[in-house]
Amino acid sequence: MKINRHDTTQDQSLRPYSAADEYLLKSFLEIEHKPKEIAIYHDRFGYLTCHLQEFHPTIVLTNKSQQKSIEQNLEKNQLTTPxxxxxxxTFxxxxxxxxLKVPKSLALLELFLQQITQNSNKEITVVMAFMTRHFSPKMVSIAEKYFEVVEQSRALKKARLVTLTNKKQVAKPAIIDVIKYNNQTYQQYWGVFSAKHIDYATQYFLENLELKPSDHTILDLASGNGVMAxxxxxxxxxxxxHLLDDFYLAVESAKLNVQGENVHxxxxxxxxxxxxxxxxLIVTNPPFHFxxxxSIHIPIQLFKACFDCLKPTGCLQIVANKHLNYATHLKRIFPIVEVVDQNDKFIIYRCLKRSELFPN
Ligand SMILES: C[S@@+](CC[C@H](N)C(=O)[O-])C[C@H]1O[C@@H](n2cnc3c(N)ncnc32)[C@H](O)[C@@H]1O
Structure with a gap:
């Protein structure tokens, strides 16, 4: 089976699956009487989906990039879509x-467990996998909220499994956090960026936001809960x-927060x-944690696409952590890159598509 990342990364050291994925697959293949209805969570590039496609799994997708990767890997291996x-x-x-490959966001882990317990019988088994360096005791305490028995495996190639059985009867929790900011209330599903508060870089950006009456068509790129929009x-x-995000729960959160005839x-x-x-105008607090x-490869790809999508008089405004030093890359894409403001941690760039001195 050939599995690729399909995320345009140029870093050859990044792999499309880890020892945790391999351990999870091995544990399933060793089961003598295979369960009929299986679900796969957080299979980022499709390693588990492709290997287990013959068991007709339900694949729970969180990201559009994940869906595209999985579809491409299925096609490459001539497998049909599950x-x-x-x-x-609701299944x-x-x-x-x-x-379940444990996600970095433990709020998202809990949302997954919540969905599993709502869509299963008492006999459900959940096998969670993670690299031991990513272990947090909180993983176990979250699992114990939903299951009586939570058993850790031995480590294999620095990966570990935790098996959950004997589902508890738990009332359906509210899976949305509420954040108050600038006299507005924002709702966001568990796992969406900057869980309990509006991100400080975003706050800094909004304090310095420059808008013109001629800004008719605007994109909030990597919009998260939609606070910028x-x-x-x-x-x-x-x-x-327009608001655009790769994460399904971010888009669903933004729909709760930003509505109107002119909003897409x-x-x-x-x-x-x-x-x-x-x-x-395009505004963004771009992603660099995946x-x-x-990686700054993905934001740079997005900046290049922004250049094309802007009108000739258009402007891209970015807030970023200073240490990422986007200026070098932005100057290769835009004729004018200005620093609007900066403090100890954050920097705001304004990038113009057309230079006044060198009009297109
Ligand atoms: C730093 S957060 C900013 C979120 C929001 N704008 C805010 O300020 O709270 C970056 C966002 O980028 C999203 N993201 C990651 N990769 C993306 C991509 N390729 N295209 C669009 N959004 C992406 C993440 O899901 C996340 O919501």
């Missing part, structure tokens, strides 16, 4: 076995605002759905 669903779906059947919609109520939500990980020369990996 049932996909999202982490808020049309009860699952008997769940294979919301602030803009309050200042420019007639603007057409997009679940995607690139800008291919937009025509060139569309936007007057689970346990840190």
């Amino acid at each position: 049932t996909f669903c999202n982490p808020l779906s 049309d059947h009860k699952i008997e076995w769940a294979l 919301k602030a803009i919609s309050l200042k420019l109520p007639n603007a057409k605002i 939500h997009h679940y995607n990980n690139d800008l291919s759905i937009f025509e060139d020369n569309t936007f007057d 689970e346990y990996e840190i």
Whole structure:
């Protein structure tokens, strides 16, 4: 089976699966009487989906990039597409076995366990896998909220499994956090960026946000719960605002927070759905953490796509952690890159598509 990452990374050291995925697969293949209804959680690039496709698993997808990777790996291995669903779906059947690669966000882990317990019989078994260096006792305490028996395996190639059985009767918890900021209330599903407060870089950006009356069509790129788009919609109520995020629960959260005839939500990980020369303004607090990996490759790809999607008079405004030093990369894409403001931690860039000195 050939599994690729399909995330355009150029870092050859990044692998499409880990020893934790291998251990999870091995543990399933060793079961003598295979369960009929299985669900797979957090299979980032499709290693488990492809290897277990013959068992017709239900695949719970959280990210558009994940879906694209899994589909490409299935196609490459000439496998048909299994049932996909999202982490808020109610299944049309009860699952008997769940294979779960533990996500970095333990709030997302709990949301997964909540969905599993709501869509299974008492006999459900959940096998969770993680690299031992990522272990947190909180994983176990979350599991113990939902299951009587929580057993850890021995370590194998620095990976470990935890098996959960004897499901408890637990009332359905509220899976949404509420955040108050600038006289507005924001709702967000567990696992969405910057859990209990509005991110400090985003706050800094909004304090320095520059809008022009001619900003008619605006994109909040990597929109999370939609806080940037919301602030803009309050200042420019007639603007057409698009929000785009790769994470399903972020898009669903933003739908709760930013609404209106002029507001459009997009679940995607690139800008291919937009025509060139569309936007007057793009704002972003771009992602650079991808689970346990840190990479500026994806934000740089997004900045390149922003250049194409901006109108000739358009502007991209970015807030970032200073140490990422995006300026070097931005200057290779945009003729004008200015620093709007900076403090000890954060920096705000304004990138113009067309230089006044060198008009297109
Ligand atoms: C730093 S957070 C910013 C969220 C929000 N704008 C805020 O300020 O709270 C980055 C966001 O990028 C999203 N993301 C990651 N990769 C992405 C991609 N390729 N395309 C679009 N969004 C992406 C993540 O899901 C996350 O919501």
